[in-house]
Amino acid sequence: MSVTREEVAKIASLARIQMDDAALDSMVPELNNILNWVEQLGEVDTSAVEPMTAVIPQAMRLRDDVVDADPLTAGGRREDILANAPAAEHGFFGVPKVIE
Amino acid sequence: MSDLTNLGVKAIRDGVAAGDFTAREVAEAFNANVAAAKDLNAFIVATPEKALEAADAIDAKRAKGEDLGTMGGVPIGMKDLFCTDGVQTTAASHILEGFVPQYESTVSANLWKAGAGMLGKLNMDQFAMGSSNETSYFGNVLSPWKKDGSNAALIPGGSSGGSSTAVAARLAPAATGTDTGGSIRQPAAVTGITGIKPTYGRCSRWGVVAFASSLDQAGPMARDVTDCAIMLEAMAGFDPKDSTSLDMPVPEWEKGLNADLTGKKVGIPREYRMEGTDQAILDSWERGKEWLRDAGAEIVDISLPHTKYALPAYYIIAPAEASSNLARYDGVRYGLRDLPEGAGLQDMYAATRAAGFGDEVKRRILIGTYVLSAGFYDAYYTQAQKIRTLVAQDFEKAWGECDLILAPTTPNAAFPLGGFDGDPLAMYLNDVFAVPASLAGLPAMSVPAMLNGDGLPLGLQIIGKAFDEQGVLNAGLAIEQRSGFDAKPERWW
Amino acid sequence: MSNYRIQGATGEWEVVIGLEVHAQVTSNAKLFSGASTEFGAEPNTQVSLIDAAMPGMLPVPNRECIRQAVRTGMAIEAQINAWSRFDRKNYFYADLPQGYQISQLYHPIVGEGQLLIEADEKAGIPEDKIIGIERIHVEQDAGKLMHDQHPTMSYVDLNRVGIALMEIVSKPDMRSPAEAGAYVRKLRSILRYVGSCDGNMEEGSMRADVNVSVRKPGEEFGTRTETKNVNSVRFVMQVIEYEANRQVDVLENGGTVDQETRLFDVASGTTRTMRSKEDAHDYRYFPDPDLLPVELDDAFLSECRESLPELPDAKRARYENELGLTPYNARELTAEVETFGRFETLLSATATRIGKPEKQVATQVANWALSVAPGVIKSLGDEADPAHASSGAQASILAMQDKGEISGGQAKEIYEIVLKTGRDPEEIADTEGLKQVSDTGAIEAAIDEILANNQDKVEQYKGGKDKLFGFFVGQTMKAMQGKANPAVVNQLLKDKLG
């Protein structure tokens, strides 16, 4: 299976990566190279195989319902949250105006 | 005083504790080497003041007779994938340039608690995607090694290329690395140092910029096996903030080191004898068998039948996870924002990500997006996860016949910069021996074996059962004691 | 069967409705972080590094959120999946910092269940109806965007990000706005009984995505539209009404209905296409590699089951069958947690006070709770202090009434004073003269006088004009200024008139 230029453009749009014509032109063969190579996985009969869910078998731990139990996973640190924001005003993040 | 930068982790720790030299003297010596090695481009940010600050704290503790910790007085390099409180963390990407975390990763926090200090943030392949350290936004890292009779710049391996160069060039006695599909072992092998990726879940992923969550593991890179054991012990440990963290005690790996392999069976996987592998690599493998036999181990042939599918499966799973993990780099909360005139929100995302991510990162995000997209998910992603099950089952079966596995770390020695330009696929093949253990979550390490005909180092890989880092370290030690490898790069920088 | 139909030019159309209700799980902390879920905080003050999707941050699930989803599933008699897992739903939006929502697609925690909506003739639901529930899954809420604070920017508040939601997905089993309304009300009631969601629709604790399609009766399902985030029962019904008519118009004019996401405009009561919907979504769901499968053991599941309260349907049946209440009273009292809570407390207090089994006083208490007490409170308006409406005081009034010490009218009067002042009901009855006279001497004296003054009527009564009995009762009560115990008056009159 191989991808067309249009498909790559669509994937790039899904992934929110702007690509001009030149970028698309070089990306298409590269992706096809890789996709053709991974194609070989189809040779393996996996009909009786479960996809892996956890590489080291262990059950998920659930944490207690306690607010701000650990400062590293707690709320109440707005300064830290906003410290690196390209645009922050009045305690909010700013983004280009969205029309819904 | 002899050059302190020739010392490793254990020697520094013990020397500081014994009062042979101060932690400050050690930090100053390494700071000087870091400052003098700009040509290697191993560091994105140097933090000499941090190294001194930690050293002074250790010296003060010693004066008071307090416990100095298992890494007391040892300055290290920190791969720029670990978030460090107040120090820029970029994952070597333009999209995170200027990002200063307000938090410390669990692994780095553990190291500081153990008495280590930070020399700086190490360069790497962008978002840990690469095997040659040529994808960093902050420029290529150069290996300190050169081919005999050649002046051509060589790659230091990747993605932990800043780490491997820093340790090999004596800019740091040790450094952190991360390994998703070989990113500790491959650079260790091509720079003649030692590195171990522990069992998946041993080291917390909290605060480590994610590449592929189900594969990412941190580990140490150092001069020798003992130093790796000491440092891994400091890095590892249960972390309730990471759902995949192993809730089990950290063994005393340093104390447990023992190169006597009597009664151990070491498996030689026949599928790792691949076409195109350098003869020198095959020779080193033969020598490795001899050394382990000499240490008391029995060598047995084993089969890992799905080996050839591991790499392609990896190149579906890792990009798929990455395509999602990297969605958060959108120019809203941190890092780069590219807002073209009149752009809306979605345009801003697309522009920011186009400007912020390097080519290899984009390539993998696109592959990952594609294999998860409607209509392709089962054919690619589900199939790859099934192959992953088969690869893990191969190892499970092998453990019925052996305790450890010996294999080459890489199919070739370090290659020249730009050697794989325009052929990403050929580059991916560098990790062909490293990836199967990653897919199975197993502990695996690379130890230096010998120099090839060009005078370049080659590594041997030991893979162990889940949780058996001790067995892996012990076999590594047995090789280290017999290989007599003490080559180090001639200083040219 | 619902008889709700849209009358089109080409005949009758049937409406098919499915609802995806997002219910905020009651928990102190968020689903994957320790930040608080409290409503109404300053922007971005309840946001952890995890919620803001800072690099390297990881989710760890909150047990209580899982537990509440499981308990909710049990309450709708659903299949509980002891093995479930979280998936990532990938899309880019400013209210979604991670670039994906952690949700469940492939293996939800709760499978198929059902919910009963009750017959309501007036609303056009002729008989009880079972609505199928497809699944309940647990997922993260998104943040909030504000569009009117700045000329060129939208502001982003992440306080809501990561709060646990249950998405409760119905089957397309509803056929009228009334059924959908009843479904949402019933679901809300169950959630509040269980305690897994506060059901506060104004604060956004419950929002419905309304899926509507139309078809000619008996034909295949038509193409549906999904109107997002509708936050009241009334609006849900409005959306259905509007959408159904709009779709009929489109189809009858030869058009086709687009499968699309729409927004409800509260002001106009209409829906419109979402403009921000750029390309067809491809969410690229895959299992979240930061998390492991959720495996629930028997101990966890039995704790969930044992902690479930009596649920609305069971409670209503018990009120009718064991307490002997009318179907109307039983339904009214069991509709809301507050109503049955107050009722059961009062019932128990009254029964204890009177020394009778609950069954024998249940009707009296139900009438008091549903009509008498609310009437008094309503008439007092602001003068009533709700703090004084204790079950002790009300039980005391009901006990006096039961013993015949006070009349119904006096009970109301006493309760008025209680609500205004918090005084003790028995003390009020005593000091304010609000007690019936049961003293036969005083009543006999009054009766004797009345009979003496109305000899003619006495004769007529004895001559067979039974209706005059009421006249004598009335006169006696008037003479006693309304305070005579009617039972005693009746008995004495009967004795004296022979």
Ligand SMILES: [Mg+2]
């Ligand atoms: Mg929906």
Ligand SMILES: [Zn+2]
């Ligand atoms: Zn949802």
